[in-house]
Amino acid sequence: MNAVIACGGTGGHLFPGLAVAEVLRARGHEVLLFISEKEIDSRALTGRDEFRFERLPTIGLPSPFSPAILGFARRFNESLSRCRAIYRTFKPQVILGMGGFTSTAPVMAGRMRGVPAFVHESNAVPGKANRLTSRMVRAVLLGFKECAVFFPKVKTEVTGTPIRAALKPIDQRWARQKLGLQESLPTLLVMGGSQGATGINQAVIKALPSLHDVPWQVIHLSGERDERLVADNYRRENIPAYVAAFHHQMEEVYSAADFTVARAGAASLAELAAFALPAVLIPFPYAGRSGDCAQRVGTRRRSAGAKDSRID
Numbered sequence: 439m440n441a442v443i444a445c446g447g448t449g450g451h452l453f454p455g456l457a458v459a460e461v462l463r464a465r466g467h468e469v470l471l472f473i474s475e476k477e478i479d480s481r482a483l484t485g486r487d488e489f490r491f492e493r494l495p496t497i498g499l500p501s502p503f504s505p506a507i508l509g510f511a512r513r514f515n516e517s518l519s520r521c522r523a524i525y526r527t528f529k530p531q532v533i534l535g536m537g538g539f540t541s542t543a544p545v546m547a548g549r550m551r552g553v554p555a556f557v558h559e560s561n562a563v564p565g566k567a568n569r570l571t572s573r574m575v576r577a578v579l580l581g582f583k584e585c586a587v588f589f590p591k592v593k594t595e596v597t598g599t600p601i602r603a604a605l606k607p608i609d610q611r612w613a614r615q616k617l618g619l620q621e622s623l624p625t626l627l628v629m630g631g632s633q634g635a636t637g638i639n640q641a642v643i644k645a646l647p648s649l650h651d652v653p654w655q656v657i658h659l660s661g662e663r664d665e666r667l668v669a670d671n672y673r674r675e676n677i678p679a680y681v682a683a684f685h686h687q688m689e690e691v692y693s694a695a696d697f698t699v700a701r702a703g704a705a706s707l708a709e710l711a712a713f714a715l716p717a718v719l720i721p722f723p724y725a726g727r728s729g730d731c732a733q734r735v736g737t738r739r740r741s742a743g744a745k746d747s748r749i750d
Contacts, residue, residue: 439467442533442548444541446473446494449631450560450705452482455536457600459489470528472521474540477662481684492524496539499566514543521547534558535575539567549574560599560704564588581704599708605689607713613694617680623655627695627715631703631722634661634683638699638720639668646675655679657691 441462445455452473459469471491473479483491494517500506521544533548533555535541545555559568560581569588572578578589581599611621619625630638639660655678660668662683672679685691692713700706702719710717 439531440470440529441467442470442472442528442530442544443536444472444494444533444544445536446471446479446540447476447498447538449478449482450703451536451538451540452479453602453705454558454560454600454708455534456482456486456489457602458534458536460603461600463488470524470530472540472544474538478684482686484686492520494520494540494543496543498539514539517543518547522550525551525553532556535568535571536560537565537568542567542571545571545574558597558599559585559589560708561585562704581708599704601705601708601712604687605692605709605712608689608693610693613690616690617657617694619655619657619680619694620678623653623678625655625657625695627657627659627691627698627700629659629691629698629700629706630661631701631706634659634664635701635720635722636661636664638701639664642699643668643671646671646677649677650675657695659683659685659691 443455443459445452455471459471462469469489471489472494473483473491475493475495479493483489495513496517497510497513500510525547530548530551530553533545533553535545535555535557537557537559541557545557548555555575556577556579557568557571557575558579558581562582562584564572564585568578572589572592575592577593577595579597580586580594581597583596586594586596614621614625628638628642630636639658642658656672658668658672658679658681660681660683665681665683669679669681672681688709692709692715695715698710698715698717700710700717700719702721707719
């Protein structure tokens with residue numbers, strides 16, 4: 439089977455899409471990934487030569503009253519044309535959109551060819567793209583059952599949010615060694631999603647002077663913009679830390695950590711549950727009507743390959 443997975447734009451769309459792609463490839467299917475032109479997508483696929491992928495120029499939907507709507511329309515039409523051209527040679531037999539407007543053009547192009555399509559919605563409150571794209575698919579696959587009410591006219595199925603096969607616990611002492619950390623110190627993981635979170639970074643920086651007497655160390659995934667600032671502050675406060683903009687082998691940081699402060703994104707919740715990591719969750723205030731999924735539903739869930747875990 440030739441399968442298309444449209445999954446670019448954010449880590450919350452990309453990494454669950456990669457998890458599905460891994461399983462399909464292992465079963466002998468051909469997989470084509472559509473990603474965005476963002477740096478995070480290219481970085482996440484570094485070294486993943488087993489995947490064929492195409493970049494699309496689609497951007498998020500602006501206000502209809504904004505001049506940016508013209509740029510959105512131009513980029514969307516370009517993405518749609520590119521997908522239709524690729525489908526003439528790849529000939530997909532199924533299409534899966536993982537959310538975001540990077541997935542809308544591939545699904546629409548597939549509908550023009552009569553190809554069955556599905557979308558996956560990780561969050562409890564769907565975004566604009568999936569609300570629109572759901573009109574063109576056979577079913578919407580849900581991370582949370584509470585999301586079904588937003589799709590009354592289409593079949594829904596609760597699947598949870600898939601995680602990549604590599605995300606399995608490893609020995610904690612070895613993981614800390616890999617990150618250059620001490621083996622015996624309690625370890626906090628701070629992360630704000632695949633692109634970092636300036637608000638979380640600033641809050642942690644402000645708290646550092648009051649934590650000198652706490653025997654601990656930190657793994658801080660800051661995002662590219664704040665990496666140097668965050669690293670300088672840990673050095674100035676003499677607090678042992680591993681600071682990086684992004685870390686490819688997330689199983690290392692999850693295994694090394696004892697607890698975490700993180701954004702409440704759906705993909706992050708699935709991964710934290712898989713590693714049974716206790717967490718302080720900070721919803722992104724501008725998503726899902728002033729709150730991510732964790733703000734709207736309980737965080738007891740079953741993720742791929744994981745036991746039910748409570749993340750408070």
